[in-house]
Amino acid sequence: MKCPYCSAPDSKVVNSRASDEGSAIRRRRECLACNRRFTTYERAQLEPLMVLKRDARREAFNPDKLLRGLLLASEKRPVREDTLRAFAYGFEDDFGKAEITSEDIGKRAMNFLRPLDEVAYIRFASVYREFDSLERFIEEIRGLKDSEEL
Template sequence: MRCPACRDDDTKVVDSRVAEENTAIRRRRQCLACAHRFTTFERVDHAQLTVVKSDGRTEPFARQKLIAGLAASTKGRSVAPELLEQLALTVEDSVRLQGSEISSANVGLAVLKHLRSVDEVAYLRFASVYKDFDAAADFHRELELMEKAEHVESAPV
């Protein structure tokens, strides 16, 4: 690491600690040439996440687009915007584990997986768009699937 004061590249780490809610490491450094102290941060550099649409087109993953979809599904519900931000980050992290290129279908499934525990009405709204509901029977079928999943989750092990 090059010293910002004298530009010498011989520095040592004096102190390291976790920063930014465990997403970075803060390092205090000292230049061995001029004794100037400075701080650096080390963070994970994520590769660009690309979404493959159902028609084969690709586009960069846009967290804001995901948040807009979540906001539409939670409109009129008591879901805080901060929770939507956190949910979008959780979805992004979970799909990033699948590689740098992800299908829009897998993004939708990840949203549904996490949204159900936040608000069931929002889940149904999102599912109706994602799964392209075109009749009341589609909502009924999705409700039955939700009830079955609840019974499985609440069954004793």
């Protein structure tokens, strides 16, 4: 494994352990040239889940992209990062098809965030649903409040 600090080609594994509920192996490595340590993750390579975008393009599902959106929505909120990470990295495991629309990803993410934190849910929904006015925010908040009263 190439060192990310000095680009030396050799490193040694210092520690290995299961990660993400056994779906990955986390390895602590030490560069043999500069002696700095870094972490790598090893996962099984499966056929990637393909995302059908709104403009009809297809791209491989990227859990980092989903996690980034969830983290932004829940910034400074009492939502644990490991909970968001487990959702984003477990997303492909929970989905049994080879293709998903970006719209379905957004809906599933909102359904995940709603019971965790209403503010994070509204933040994510505002980007996902492309709110263009204050009225759209108010409608979404009213819908959230009405569903709680049922």
